Amino acid sequence: MTTRFFGAAVKRNEDKKLLTGQALFIDDVELPGMLHAAFLRSQVAHARVKGIDPSKALKRDGVIAVYTAADLGAYWQSGPLLVPPPPVPGLVFNLRTHVPLARDTVRYAGEPLAIVVAESRYIAEDALDDIAVDLEILPAVVDLEKALDKDAIPVHGDLGTNIAAHVHQTKGNYRSVAAQADLILKRRFRYEHGMSSPIETRGIVAQWNARAQHMTVWDTTQAPVFVRNGLAGALGLGERQVRVIAPFVGGGFGPKIMMLYPEEAMLPWISMRLNRPVKWIEDRFEHFVATTHERGQIHDAEIALTRDGRILGVKDVFLHDNGAYNPYGLTVPINSQCTLLGPYVIPAYDSTFTSVFTNLPIVTPYRGAGRQHGVFVIERLLDLAAHELDIDPAEIRRRNLIPSDAFPYRNEIIYQDFQPLEYDSGNYEPVLDKALEAIGYADFVAEQPRLRAQGRYVGIGVACYVEGTGIGPYEGAKVRVQANGKVSVATGIGTQGQGHFTSFAQIVADQLGVDVTDVEIVTGDTDQFYWGAGTFASRGAVVAGNAVNEASRAVRKKALKLASDAFECAEEDLVLADGKVSIIGIPEKFIRLGELAQRANPMRGAVKPGTEPGLESTQYFGPPSGSTANGVHAAIIEMDPLTFELKILKYVVVHDCGTVINPMILAGQIHGGVAQGIGNAFYEKLSFDEHGQLLNASLADYLLPTALEVPRMQLDHTTTPSPLNPLGIKGAGEAGAIPVGPLFAQAIENALGLKQNGVELLEIPLSPSRLFELIRKGSKA
Amino acid sequence: MQPDRHEVQVSVNGSAYRREVESRMLLSDFLRHELLLAGTHVGCEHGVCGACTVLLDGEPIRSCLMLAVQANGHELSTIEGLAQDTGELHPIQQAMHAHHGLQCGYCTPGILMTMMAFLRENPAPSEQEVREALSGNLCRCTGYQNIVDAMLVAAKAMRASVP
Numbered sequence: 001m002t003t004r005f006f007g008a009a010v011k012r013n014e015d016k017k018l019l020t021g022q023a024l025f026i027d028d029v030e031l032p033g034m035l036h037a038a039f040l041r042s043q044v045a046h047a048r049v050k051g052i053d054p055s056k057a058l059k060r061d062g063v064i065a066v067y068t069a070a071d072l073g074a075y076w077q078s079g080p081l082l083v084p085p086p087p088v089p090g091l092v093f094n095l096r097t098h099v100p101l102a103r104d105t106v107r108y109a110g111e112p113l114a115i116v117v118a119e120s121r122y123i124a125e126d127a128l129d130d131i132a133v134d135l136e137i138l139p140a141v142v143d144l145e146k147a148l149d150k151d152a153i154p155v156h157g158d159l160g161t162n163i164a165a166h167v168h169q170t171k172g173n174y175r176s177v178a179a180q181a182d183l184i185l186k187r188r189f190r191y192e193h194g195m196s197s198p199i200e201t202r203g204i205v206a207q208w209n210a211r212a213q214h215m216t217v218w219d220t221t222q223a224p225v226f227v228r229n230g231l232a233g234a235l236g237l238g239e240r241q242v243r244v245i246a247p248f249v250g251g252g253f254g255p256k257i258m259m260l261y262p263e264e265a266m267l268p269w270i271s272m273r274l275n276r277p278v279k280w281i282e283d284r285f286e287h288f289v290a291t292t293h294e295r296g297q298i299h300d301a302e303i304a305l306t307r308d309g310r311i312l313g314v315k316d317v318f319l320h321d322n323g324a325y326n327p328y329g330l331t332v333p334i335n336s337q338c339t340l341l342g343p344y345v346i347p348a349y350d351s352t353f354t355s356v357f358t359n360l361p362i363v364t365p366y367r368g369a370g371r372q373h374g375v376f377v378i379e380r381l382l383d384l385a386a387h388e389l390d391i392d393p394a395e396i397r398r399r400n401l402i403p404s405d406a407f408p409y410r411n412e413i414i415y416q417d418f419q420p421l422e423y424d425s426g427n428y429e430p431v432l433d434k435a436l437e438a439i440g441y442a443d444f445v446a447e448q449p450r451l452r453a454q455g456r457y458v459g460i461g462v463a464c465y466v467e468g469t470g471i472g473p474y475e476g477a478k479v480r481v482q483a484n485g486k487v488s489v490a491t492g493i494g495t496q497g498q499g500h501f502t503s504f505a506q507i508v509a510d511q512l513g514v515d516v517t518d519v520e521i522v523t524g525d526t527d528q529f530y531w532g533a534g535t536f537a538s539r540g541a542v543v544a545g546n547a548v549n550e551a552s553r554a555v556r557k558k559a560l561k562l563a564s565d566a567f568e569c570a571e572e573d574l575v576l577a578d579g580k581v582s583i584i585g586i587p588e589k590f591i592r593l594g595e596l597a598q599r600a601n602p603m604r605g606a607v608k609p610g611t612e613p614g615l616e617s618t619q620y621f622g623p624p625s626g627s628t629a630n631g632v633h634a635a636i637i638e639m640d641p642l643t644f645e646l647k648i649l650k651y652v653v654v655h656d657c658g659t660v661i662n663p664m665i666l667a668g669q670i671h672g673g674v675a676q677g678i679g680n681a682f683y684e685k686l687s688f689d690e691h692g693q694l695l696n697a698s699l700a701d702y703l704l705p706t707a708l709e710v711p712r713m714q715l716d717h718t719t720t721p722s723p724l725n726p727l728g729i730k731g732a733g734e735a736g737a738i739p740v741g742p743l744f745a746q747a748i749e750n751a752l753g754l755k756q757n758g759v760e761l762l763e764i765p766l767s768p769s770r771l772f773e774l775i776r777k778g779s780k781a
Numbered sequence: 782m783q784p785d786r787h788e789v790q791v792s793v794n795g796s797a798y799r800r801e802v803e804s805r806m807l808l809s810d811f812l813r814h815e816l817l818l819a820g821t822h823v824g825c826e827h828g829v830c831g832a833c834t835v836l837l838d839g840e841p842i843r844s845c846l847m848l849a850v851q852a853n854g855h856e857l858s859t860i861e862g863l864a865q866d867t868g869e870l871h872p873i874q875q876a877m878h879a880h881h882g883l884q885c886g887y888c889t890p891g892i893l894m895t896m897m898a899f900l901r902e903n904p905a906p907s908e909q910e911v912r913e914a915l916s917g918n919l920c921r922c923t924g925y926q927n928i929v930d931a932m933l934v935a936a937k938a939m940r941a942s943v944p
Binding site: 011012014015016017018019020021022023025027028030122196197198199200201248249250251253283284285496497498499664665667668671672673674675676698699700704706707708710712713736 | 803805806813814817818819820821822823824825826827829830832859860861863864870874877878879881883884885886887888889890893911912913915916917918919920921922923924925926927928929
C-alpha cells in the first residue's frame, strides 16, 4: 500500500462548511413548534430548599410549563457514575452524583432548582424572575483544608464527612530510599486549573415523536453513544428509540462529557411530556457555573536525591477539590498522581490523595485532566533541587530521564485506564536535546549576564512531561463504498475541531486508493454508528483512527476479492488506485469502486454462501492499555521588574506522539494547547469568595489569552511509534497544555533572579498582581 | 402592531429583509433565528468574545450588543456573503483553509468579518498590527498563530486582486 495521504499536511475537508457559515451547530437546529427552556439556578452555594413557588411564572404569557424536583416523580434520581474508581487496594470512594434539579439541598451556586419552558428564550428567561424560592442558607464549604476539619459542615449531610475519596499508591519503598538521600526537599504547592471555556457554550435540543415513539436529541456532547445509553435508561426507552446527534461542536476540551448533565436529563423528559421539541442554549454566565470546572489541588511533596542530582524517590500527599458531586470518579486526581512521575526514573514513590467535597461546581477533566498538577510538582521539585545542588536545570532533568532501552517502562501504580501504569515506548533524551538546541540554551546562558547588565530581566525555562494517551476501552468504524464511488465512514466519537473529517479520511484514502476529498466522515450520530465511548484523553486518533484503519483494510480486501472474481484473475495481479481496481500492466482493464459496491449488492441471482452484501466493513479497535507520548517545552521570557508584565520572546515545543497522521493538524493541536497553558499559567483563575460565589463569571473578568498574549511557537517532533496499535500512533490533544505552568515558574524565577533572593514560585496561576504579592512577601522574609 | 413590536428593514449581503420584532430582540438573534442566517455565532452575549461580529454599513459591530431595531435601514454583511455565488471562497477564507486557521470553527465567522474590515482599512499590516486587530476576537482552539499567518497571506492576495 502506498501512503500518499497518511503523514502529509492534508488541508481539512471540513473547512469549507465552517468558513462559509454552513456548518450545523446546536443553536442552528430550528424545528417547527419548538419551545425554549431556561433554568433557575441557586444563587447561593449551600442551602436547604424550603419551597419553590412557580405560580406567578405560570401566569406569564407564553410560559408553557415550569418544573421543579417535586414534579419529576420517579424520574428524580441521582445520575450514574461515568467512571468507576480504578482497582486500587484500600481505596475509599464515597459516591454522590448530581440530580436533575435540586430538591432538598443545593450544594453549589449555579445548581438548577427549576426549569421554565416557554414560547421563546426571552420569555423563559423573564419568567425565571417570577419564581419565588425560599432557601435556608447554610455555611458553604469552600476551603479544601477547612473542609476536612472535624467540625466542618458536610456538603452531603448523610455522609458526615467531606472526604470524597482517599487513595494511597506506592512504588518501591520511599522511607528506605529517603534514609540514604543526600538531599531531601519538601515544599507545599498549589495548582489551580481553570475552565475549558469553549467559545460555544453547551446546548441541547430534544424532539420526541409520539407517533414513532422515538426521541432525537441534538447535544453538544463529546460522548454521544453514552448519552444515548444514559437517556434511554433514564427515560425507560430502548436504545434504538433514542438517537443522539452531536453536530459540529464549538470546542469541548473535556467538560462537554457528562452523563448526564442536569440539562441533558431534563430536556428530553420535557419533550416527552409536552410532545413538542424543546431547546436550551446555555448562556456564558451560566456556563461559568453550570459546566464543569477543573480547579485546584494542594500538594505537600518531598523529593529525595543523591548529591549528583539523581532522584531516589518522591513522596506526595495532596488534596483535590472535587466540587459538590463526583460523577466522574477519580480520573482527575489519579492522572495527577500518575503523571507526577513524568519521564524520569523515580525508583520509589509514595503518593496519597484525598478528594474533597466542596460547595463549588463539579470538577471533571479539562484538557490535561489533572496531569498539569502532577507535572508542576515534579518539575518544580527538580528546579529546587537543581538550585540546591548547583546543577543546571536542564542537566538535572537529563540525568533522570528514563533511558531508551528501558521500555516498556513499568511505573507499577494503577492509571486512569485501570491498568498498571506502563510507558509503552519512548526515546526521551533526543527530545530534550532538540528543545535545548532550538531554544539556544547554551547561548542564552552565556548571554544572560550581559542582558542583566543592560537592565533587562530575561530568563529561560525548560520543562519535560509525559502524557498518557489513547486509552481504551475501544472505538469502532464502519467504512462503506457507495455506488457513486465515494467512501462513507461512520464512527461513534464526537468531534469538536480535531480534524477527524480529514485525518480519518487520510487513513481510508490510502487503503482504498481514493482521493481524501472522496471520503465523507460521520461522527457523533448514534444512528450512523451504534457503539463507542467518546472523544477524551487524547484518544480519537489512536483508538478510532485504528478502527478506521482496520475497517478500511477489510473493505480493501473485499474490493480486491470482488474484482478478482470479476476478472477471473489472482488478487495479486490487481492494483487499487484512483478509485478503481485494475489489472497490473493493463490499466484499461478496470472496475470502478462504485461499480464493485453495486455488484456487492445484487438485485437478482444467487450469491455464494457466507457472502456479506455491500462493499463495507465494521471493525473495532481496543488497545491493551494507553500509549505514552512525551515532550519538552522551552521558553525565553522577559519580565518588567516593576509591573511584572510578561513578554514571551521565544517558545519551543519538541514532542513525540509516535506516528503522525497529519502534521498540520498536530501542530494546530499543540498551538491551541500551549495557548490554554498560557491562560492557565497567568490569566485564568476562578475566584470564589468564602461563600462559594464565583466573583469573575464573565469573559471580561475571567481572562482568556488573546492574539497578543500567545506567542509564535516553534515546533519539532521525534517519532517513536507506539507498539500498542498497528498505526503506531500516540495521542496529542493535551500535550500542548500540560507543562506550561512549571515552565513559566522556572523562567520567571530565572528572569528575576528570584531564587537568589529566597523567593520560590510554588503556585499557579502567576498573575502580575500575584507575583507582586509573592515577591514583596518573599523579600521581606 | 403591538406597541412593543417594530418593523425592521435591513439589507443583508445584498438581499432585502423585512420583519416585525420586539424592540428588545438582539441583532444576533434577529439574524440567526428570524432571518435564519445562522452562520453568525454567539459566544458570550456580553460583547467580549467577538464571535457574533458582523459588518454594519461596512464597520464591524458586535451583533449581541445591538438591538435589531437599531439596524433598521442599514446594510449588514455576514459570513454567508463572503464567498462568491459560484462557491469560490474569498481570499480571506482561502487563506484560513490553506493555513489551518480554524479548528472547531465556531469563532471563525466573527474573526473573518473583523478581519475583512481591518484589511480594507489596513491592506498591508504588520504581524503585530494583525495581532492587535485580532485581539478582540477570542479563539480557544488555534493559539492564533495560524490565523495570523492566514491574514498576512490574505492581505497580500487581496492587494494583488485590487486593480
